[in-house]
Amino acid sequence: xxxxxxxxxxxxxxxxxxxxxxxxxxxxxxCAGGLVALLLGWGFATQSIDANxxxxxxxxxxxxxxxxxxxxxxxxxxxxLVRAGWxxxxxxxxxLVMIMVIPMGxxxxxxxxxxxxxxxxxxxxxxxxxxxxEHHVPEQxxxxxxxxxxxxxxxxxxxxxxxxxxxxxxxxxxxxxxQDETGEKAITxxxxxxSGPAVMLFxxxxxxxAFDWVMSLAPMWFSxxxxxxxxxxxxxxxxCLIAVxxxxxxxxxxxxxxVTVEHYHDLGKLIxxxxxxxxxxxxxxxxLIWYANIPEETHWFYVRQVGTWGGIxxxxxxxxxxxxxxxxxxxxxxxxxxxxxxxxxxxxxxxYVDVYFMIMPETKAGNAGGAIGVCSxxxxxxxxxxxxxxxxxxxxxxxxxxxxxDPRLAESIAFENI
Amino acid sequence: xxxxxxxxxDNTVEQPGERAxxxxxxxxxxxxxxxxxxxxxxxxxxxxxxGFLISFALLQWLGICILYLIYTGVGVWGNRSxxxxxxxxxxxxxxxxxxxxxxxxxxxxxxFRQEWRTSINxxxxxxxxxxxxxxxxxxxxxxxxxxxxxxxAPYPSLNLWMWPQFxxxxxxxxxxxxxYGTVSLLFWYMGMVPDLATFRDRSTNKWRRMAYGLLSxxxxxxxxxxxxxxxxxxxxxxxxxxxxxxxxTIVSFDFAVSQVPGWHTxxxxxYFVAGAIxxxxxxxxxxxxxxxxMLGLExxxxxxHLDNMCKIILATGSIVGLAYGTEFFIAWYSQxxxxxxxxxxxxxxxxxxxxxxxxxxxxxxPQLFWFKKFRTTPWIIVLICIFVNIGMWFExxxxxxxxxxxxxxxxxxxxxxxxWVDWSMLIGSFGLFFTLFLLFCRLMPVINMAETKATxxxxxxxxxDEDH
Numbered sequence: 001x002x003x004x005x006x007x008x009x010x011x012x013x014x015x016x017x018x019x020x021x022x023x024x025x026x027x028x029x030x031c032a033g034g035l036v037a038l039l040l041g042w043g044f045a046t047q048s049i050d051a052n053x054x055x056x057x058x059x060x061x062x063x064x065x066x067x068x069x070x071x072x073x074x075x076x077x078x079x080x081l082v083r084a085g086w087x088x089x090x091x092x093x094x095x096l097v098m099i100m101v102i103p104m105g106x107x108x109x110x111x112x113x114x115x116x117x118x119x120x121x122x123x124x125x126x127x128x129x130x131x132x133x134e135h136h137v138p139e140q141x142x143x144x145x146x147x148x149x150x151x152x153x154x155x156x157x158x159x160x161x162x163x164x165x166x167x168x169x170x171x172x173x174x175x176x177x178x179q180d181e182t183g184e185k186a187i188t189x190x191x192x193x194x195s196g197p198a199v200m201l202f203x204x205x206x207x208x209x210a211f212d213w214v215m216s217l218a219p220m221w222f223s224x225x226x227x228x229x230x231x232x233x234x235x236x237x238x239x240c241l242i243a244v245x246x247x248x249x250x251x252x253x254x255x256x257x258x259v260t261v262e263h264y265h266d267l268g269k270l271i272x273x274x275x276x277x278x279x280x281x282x283x284x285x286x287x288l289i290w291y292a293n294i295p296e297e298t299h300w301f302y303v304r305q306v307g308t309w310g311g312i313x314x315x316x317x318x319x320x321x322x323x324x325x326x327x328x329x330x331x332x333x334x335x336x337x338x339x340x341x342x343x344x345x346x347x348x349x350x351x352y353v354d355v356y357f358m359i360m361p362e363t364k365a366g367n368a369g370g371a372i373g374v375c376s377x378x379x380x381x382x383x384x385x386x387x388x389x390x391x392x393x394x395x396x397x398x399x400x401x402x403x404x405x406d407p408r409l410a411e412s413i414a415f416e417n418i
Numbered sequence: 419x420x421x422x423x424x425x426x427x428d429n430t431v432e433q434p435g436e437r438a439x440x441x442x443x444x445x446x447x448x449x450x451x452x453x454x455x456x457x458x459x460x461x462x463x464x465x466x467x468x469g470f471l472i473s474f475a476l477l478q479w480l481g482i483c484i485l486y487l488i489y490t491g492v493g494v495w496g497n498r499s500x501x502x503x504x505x506x507x508x509x510x511x512x513x514x515x516x517x518x519x520x521x522x523x524x525x526x527x528x529x530f531r532q533e534w535r536t537s538i539n540x541x542x543x544x545x546x547x548x549x550x551x552x553x554x555x556x557x558x559x560x561x562x563x564x565x566x567x568x569x570x571a572p573y574p575s576l577n578l579w580m581w582p583q584f585x586x587x588x589x590x591x592x593x594x595x596x597x598y599g600t601v602s603l604l605f606w607y608m609g610m611v612p613d614l615a616t617f618r619d620r621s622t623n624k625w626r627r628m629a630y631g632l633l634s635x636x637x638x639x640x641x642x643x644x645x646x647x648x649x650x651x652x653x654x655x656x657x658x659x660x661x662x663x664x665x666x667t668i669v670s671f672d673f674a675v676s677q678v679p680g681w682h683t684x685x686x687x688x689y690f691v692a693g694a695i696x697x698x699x700x701x702x703x704x705x706x707x708x709x710x711x712m713l714g715l716e717x718x719x720x721x722x723h724l725d726n727m728c729k730i731i732l733a734t735g736s737i738v739g740l741a742y743g744t745e746f747f748i749a750w751y752s753q754x755x756x757x758x759x760x761x762x763x764x765x766x767x768x769x770x771x772x773x774x775x776x777x778x779x780x781x782x783x784p785q786l787f788w789f790k791k792f793r794t795t796p797w798i799i800v801l802i803c804i805f806v807n808i809g810m811w812f813e814x815x816x817x818x819x820x821x822x823x824x825x826x827x828x829x830x831x832x833x834x835x836x837x838w839v840d841w842s843m844l845i846g847s848f849g850l851f852f853t854l855f856l857l858f859c860r861l862m863p864v865i866n867m868a869e870t871k872a873t874x875x876x877x878x879x880x881x882x883d884e885d886h
Binding site: 192228296 | 732
């Protein structure tokens with residue numbers, strides 16, 4: 001990297017830092033359309049298959065969106081922690097997404113609702129007697145398990161996770177936005193200071209949230225790696241999202257001189273790296289369980305290895321690893337914003353397949369839910385993403401799309417890859 | 419051209435928007451050459467000679483023990499049923515772990531454009547290679563008939579009519595460690611070529627000139643040489659980066675593919691890698707802090723460098739702590755009897771002292787690095803890092819010994835005790851490591867002069883920007 005001469009920074013009220021009007025106009029259609037699609041998809045799945053499938057489809061959408069939101073939160077934390085200079089121009093995008101953890105808390109309520117109905121609709125363990133009888137779980141083991149997996153404790157933990165994430169998101173968002181006005185360096189110092197403890201809290205909560213929300217769908221299954229596995233997918237998706245959002249914003253006229261090919265190059269490198277990291281984590285998890293071949297653990301993968309699920313599992317190897325791995329390896333690709341954006345969109349779709357593959361095999365409906373199941377899930381997740389995008393657009397309208405007061409903005413704009 | 423940075427400036431403070439200097443004082447390019455070259459050119463100091471003699475004596479002792487072992491058989495170790503993987507494997511994993519900081523600093527920090535790596539990467543890479551040498555020794559002699567260790571290599575053997583067991587992670591280890599050793603050696607050597615040429619050009623003695631001349635491969639410093647050098651360096655960095663992950667991942671597979679409770683857990687790969695980086699940085703700091711003082715390198719290896727390394731220790735130490743916690747939690751959550759027992763046994767069984775030593779040293783002591791005072795006071799850094807080294811050795815002891823000594827059948831349980839040969843070899847391996855490191859300090863450029871000068875060039879550039 002080199003800074004030859006200080007670049008000209010536009011005044012903070014320059015239109016380049018504002019959300020383009022053409023995007024702002026999409027706010028209501030996105031929110032309304034999203035809500036309708038979300039409800040349609042969920043309802044469709046419930047009606048045409050069963051309530052268990054419907055709730056699973058809904059949870060898939062929630063988990064997918066949460067991984068994006070948490071990935072963006074982590075992106076912001078880690079940039080402060082390492083005092084990154086290159087990323088300042090794109091950090092606001094992540095900040096706008098991470099604050100969506102608050103609406104996500106509301107969108108999580110149906111999951112808690114289904115749990116409190118106590119009919120085992122989503123998490124089998126919330127109807128403990130039925131589950132125990134059906135799966136022949138020894139009494140002593142089951143009683144111990146239920147000390148962790150019960151409605152009250154699960155709800156308290158979930159509230160705890162959201163409280164921690166919301167607090168972190170609000171703190172970093174508010175400070176960053178305040179800096180837009182004041183440009184105070186002390187604000188950066190403050191955010192840097194708190195980013196260390198924040199990362200610690202983040203890792204602890206996301207790891208346990210992964211155990212609770214997704215791993216406990218198969219209450220007898222366990223894998224210490226599972227939190228890292230969810231994290232790997234989420235940080236990859238967050239980088240893709242930032243690249244895609246930057247590209248769209250630039251196309252519509254915002255931050256054209258600020259985000260350069262160098263930033264896409266870096267995002268591309270990180271996307272490539274995290275494709276590798278996701279593969280490393282998921283392969284290690286699979287290999288260790290497959291190799292030891294202990295029935296307590298293999299059942300989770302066994303379900304995912306036969307029939308339609310087996311096909312999806314294989315597809316993940318080729319389409320979530322090999323293809324994007326080869327595709328994002330070249331410097332030629334990474335220095336072309338349209339291609340980085342294209343791979344970003346592609347990987348966001350593959351990340352959805354990954355989340356689907358984690359959650360949906362635990363439903364009772366076989367064959368991946370068939371065409372109806374898949375379509376309703378796509379409708380549901382697209383709806384939730386659209387709803388959140390609408391909310392992000394609304395928030396972006398009231399704020400700048402670039403952290404204009406950040407003292408490292410000049411360094412970020414001038415940044416060049418060697 | 420001089421840089422107006424007062425001596426003793428606290429470069430651990432960085433104003434957002436500006437970057438703190440990485441080379442302190444009124445250091446010029448020439449000063450860098452002088453500071454680094456004098457380490458190898460002047461007569462060895464008394465402390466170096468004493469250190470070398472002690473290390474060399476320990477190395478001799480290691481050699482004697484190895485001969486005794488080969489002559490007598492592996493029964494001289496404490497390895498007994500059920501703990502057949504005793505100290506040799508503990509030492510192997512410990513040393514491989516130590517060997518992780520160098521390549522991380524030179525490859526991953528390079529890819530992340532962390533310029534503070536330039537004054538520490540050379541010595542750290544050297545430590546990597548020496549640690550791999552120490553590590554490789556143990557499995558080599560653990561095979562029992564050490565003269566047949568070459569059977570590990572896959573070659574079409576007419577004597578054996580068979581190949582090594584490719585399905586065993588132990589064999590993957592052979593490939594992983596030897597690849598890592600080779601690439602690290604190549605990376606270290608290639609990065610040294612421009613500096614070796616400087617040594618060659620400054621040599622006043624015919625033999626030195628010839629030796630450095632051979633090693634510097636005819637380097638002339640032309641722009642064509644630099645261009646190729648930089649391209650090769652970036653490529654090697656990209657190759658080496660996944661190797662940093664792969665080696666300890668495969669070491670962790672040695673344990674985790676098995677069904678032994680306490681070994682078989684899926685978080686092992688990333689947790690081992692984090693632990694390796696943790697221990698590697700601790701070792702680098704343990705040696706670098708006294709070395710920078712004794713060799714007069716304080717302006718090049720500044721407090722900021724130490725501060726940054728301490729932060730990496732804090733981060734990786736916390737990851738290790740999270741992994742310990744996760745293992746414990748999932749052992750309970752799984753409600754698998756053997757899993758639960760394995761972890762309760764670690765903490766409260768006959769080896770409780772090893773477990774709590776590990777937790778204290780690895781989880782609690784690095785947390786002190788939250789305080790800046792601890793990250794910037796050299797003697798405290800060394801003290802904490804020694805604790806981390808002890809803790810990381812105990813981690814491997816806890817994993818290997820506690821799990822094996824009490825696995826499934828209580829009738830097969832037994833308490834493991836090391837013999838004097840085990841102790842001697844552990845201490846002797848430090849002799850090997852320090853001997854190599856001290857020789858390196860005398861014979862090779864301990865700091866990457868060329869890259870540090872490039873860092874200084876940028877510093878000049880930035881300060882001249884401020885002037886007008």
